Amino acid sequence: MHILVLDKRKKPLMPCHPARARELLREGRARVHRIVPFTIRLVDRLQADSVLQPLRLKLDPGSKTTGLALAREKETVDPTTGEVLRTLTILMLLELKHRGHAIRDALTSRSALRRRRRGNLRYRPARFDNRTKPEGWLAPSLQHRVDTTLAWVKRLMRWAPVTALSQELVRFDMQQMQNPEISGTEYQQGTLAGYEVREYLLEKWGRECVYCRAQHTPLEIDHIHPRSKGGSDRVNNLTVSCHDCNQRKGNRPLEQFLAKAPERAEKILKQAKARLNDAAAVNSTRWTLFQRLKATGLDVEVASGGRTKWNRIRLGLPKAHCIDAACVGHLDAIKNWQQPVLSIKATGRGSYQRTRLTKYGFPRGVLTRSKSAFGFQTGDMVKAVVTRGKKAGAWLGRVAIRVSGSFNIQTATGLVQGIHHRFCTLIQRADGYSYSWTKIASTQGDAGLGRSQTAALSLPGLNPGVSRATG
Structure with missing residues (x-):
């Protein structure tokens, strides 16, 4: 690194x-x-x-973890074909873990406690809801994801000469996937387009066989209404099944194949017409992040998740959030990806609460007004060298303070309790994040792609699914 x-x-x-x-x-x-x-x-x-030299920062926004990759890019021209080849040399890999679920749970708990205090415990007249949400409003748990990602983009721009950005804008290219449903088969014939459809179907059907519910097995694309009997290549006529079920079904219609399980057939037909709402929700935050990235004034390259997966499998790279970030957009070769990953976890900067609460929402006890004690604050990175006693040794990690002077230190291996403050030395002030180092798993490939899906990897690469936007 x-x-x-x-x-x-x-x-x-x-x-x-x-x-x-x-x-x-x-x-x-x-x-x-x-x-x-x-x-x-x-x-x-x-x-x-x-x-x-030009550096590019690549992002793969996720619901729980966002991958980031800082890379030096070099473009060369193939003398035989005249095609521009892009080679990336990875300088830094990072994974940012969000705390959106903690924010959601805290707001839900607070809402329940307030509702009980105002309704069940003391009477308050009903009122109409006259509060409106502004345009582009996001829930706090989703807005947190956008804010923390943008904060680290700006940090890396202050610490490195970043000249361009790349972002996985949509999980699936919805617009291009809807086009073949209306016009024809041009999009279906592309290698990258096939990955868009396959990844969409795997996500929509829960990465399991729709007929036998088999998981962790290679899945194949199956037509609900067979093509030999007039079925189309539309996405709402496609599903995923294991090889055995696909062979047993053959060219029979779904109703005939599941004649003994009509409820199951009805459920499959209903789910085939339904949209992937989760993908739309995630895409909404990515669009907000895209607008914020354009405001930085840098060139922003955007691509779909289907292309990201296509790049990663084509180059034989393992599955990881930071590796997905490195594979976003146009890419022909990648170097120096086998390095430690800096794992960043959003922890927040403390709480505004002045008291603890009982299970009924009433105050219990009083918290100290000052957030620091003996020159330390919860979240600071410290190094403690204990010379004697049961806790003898050197400890490095995130500290949790007490006014008594007996601190807890969260290290990479676990929690160490009862470290006196005089043994602690400040390494770095708290900034709302905790840090650790991880390694990329050596396993490669993705469950849920059968031979019929991976065979297309040997075909020449295409360039659709990538665009540029300059702020």
Whole structure:
């Protein structure tokens, strides 16, 4: 993983190799600016005196985890075909874990407690709801996802000379998927288009065989109404099934194949006409994030999730949020992806509550007004070197303070309780996130794609599904 570098006026320079960073620190030409992610600041150089290469920051927004990849891109022209080839060299991989579920649960609990206090415990006259939501309003749990992702994009733009952005804008290319339902089969014939349809069907049908409910097995695309009897290639006429069920069904209509289970057949027909609402909800936040990214003024490349998966499987890369981010958009080759991943978890900055609550919503006890004790604050990254006692050893992690001076430290391996404050040394102030290092799993491939789906990978690559927008 490369080291972020700033000039003496805190302007971003090109990231360097860890060995080069150690050399600069040893020679006294640099100072430690930040611990996580590790950033150094040069004391003898300005940005105007340096040569900067184009860096691209790629994003794969998710409901729980957003993948980010900072990469140096190089474009070359194939002398035989004249096609522009893009090669990415990964400099940093990050995974941002959101706390939207915690926000949702907190708001739900608060709403229930308020409703009980106002309705059941004391009478309050009814009133009409005269509050309206502004245009583009998102629920707090969804708005948090947009805000935290944009916050880290701006952080990385301050620490590295980012010149372009790439975002997976939609999970599925809905517009192009609806086109063959109306006009014809042009979209169905493309390799990338096939991945859009397959990924959409796997998500819609829960990645299991619709006939026998088999999971974790290769699935094949099946026509509900057979093509040999007039069935079309429309998405609402397609489903997924295991190989055995697909062979048993053959060219029989669904009603005939499930004659002994008419309820099941009716449910499949009803689900085939239903839309994928979850994908639409996720896409709404991605569009909001897209508008915010355009406001940065950088060139924004957007692509669909089908192309991301196509790139990842074509290059033989394992499944991970950060790897998906690296595979967003136009990509022909990728280097240096086998490196540690910085896992960032949104923890918040504390609570405004002045008391604890009972299960009925009444106050219990009083919390301290000050958020700091003995120069430390909950969330600070500290290093504790305990010289004696049962807790003897060196501990590095996120601290939780107490006014008594006995702290808890959340390390990478677990929670260490009862560390006295005099053993603690501040490493980095709390910024609302906790950090840890992870490794990318070595397993490759995706469950749910049968041979009929993966066979298309050997065909030449196509370029639809990618567009650019300049803010």
